[in-house]
Amino acid sequence: MAVFVLDTQHQAQLLTLQAVDPDTAWEFCKVALQLFRGGPQPRMIEKAAKKLDWPPEKLQTTLEAIMALFKEAVKAEIQPEDLQASLTSAGLQSHYAVLLVAAFGESRQEIQTLLQDTTFDTARLKAFDWRFEVEIASRTIHSEIKPHFLLRLELGKQAASSVHLLQMDIPTLIHVTEELESALQDVKSTHAKKMMRHAK
């Protein structure tokens, strides 16, 4: 059983969650996850704080406390029961603790992925799109058939991203696809499987 302790400052901030009704508390968890994904959103927080009649800093610190809780919970690889126990022992009422545990359970996988992304790494492939075009004329040549394969890659880390437009001819497209396909075969190879076993 993993022992999980959140630092006292965050504990206190979490308790302010009890000042709102459970539905609003659930909303807080959703918003906290959004912050995790996309970085700070001061205007949204200001608007929400106004609706609650809270100063924005209070809302910000409460959301940050939820984020810290989720992050530490992922790092500690904690089980839901243990998380609930830790929260109630920190002074949180049981139905709020249940709520937080449920919200954590839903977003656990995503937070894990986001935490992996924050390491200094090459940009991740966020999105890609393709288009097949045929050039039929240009300024220098008035009629020809020239097929182009266009690729749109969106790369980025967390919130920042860059868009790249590239083209390839059909033989290159086939070659690239074959290469990447053989890359996929590699993860199933005995060598790769051996490495995974050792690393664990």
Add this chain to the structure above:
Amino acid sequence: MDVLRISDDQHQWLRALSSETLFATEAAFQHFVEDVAESLVVPNHIFRILSEREAKEEENKLPIHQGVAALSSLFMEAAKRNSATDAVGLYLQAIDVADSRAKVITNIYTARRADLRKVLSTVGFGFPQITDVDWRLDWTIKSNELPRINEPVYRVKLETLATNGGLGSLAFSLSVEELQELVWSLKNAIKTVERHAQA
């Protein structure tokens, strides 16, 4: 309609090439026209004819230069439109270029038309071209954020060639699932392309 046409000045320069003081023999004229065609198709080509004449005939230098310009325009404009040999011949006749000279020009045009069109086809703009792909399979063990990750991650690098000739590369990482999705999408793209090629 897209009609073959070069400027009136260039018509005059082509007519001037009929002069025997410029080209004493048919063979000499033929070498000249071949030289011009070669210069359009091969990069960094050095004109034989101009370097040979350099020392001797100062007064013929200008007509030769003008002849190069006019022939280059004619070849490029004709190749751009994929003009037939006969059409070029008729055009030269219409602007009063001597028959013997016209024949040499059209013969060389016919011989080099495909090469000229190939060169014209490469002039243009577009996006950087992917020339090759490199990949690597890594196993992420841990980081300062997470004590245990244990996930495979692919690193892919695309080699690119910009339209101005600059070489570059684009690198990114993806999970196994993401790479599967990418490959699946590319294979679908290839199927679509093949279907269109057959249609």
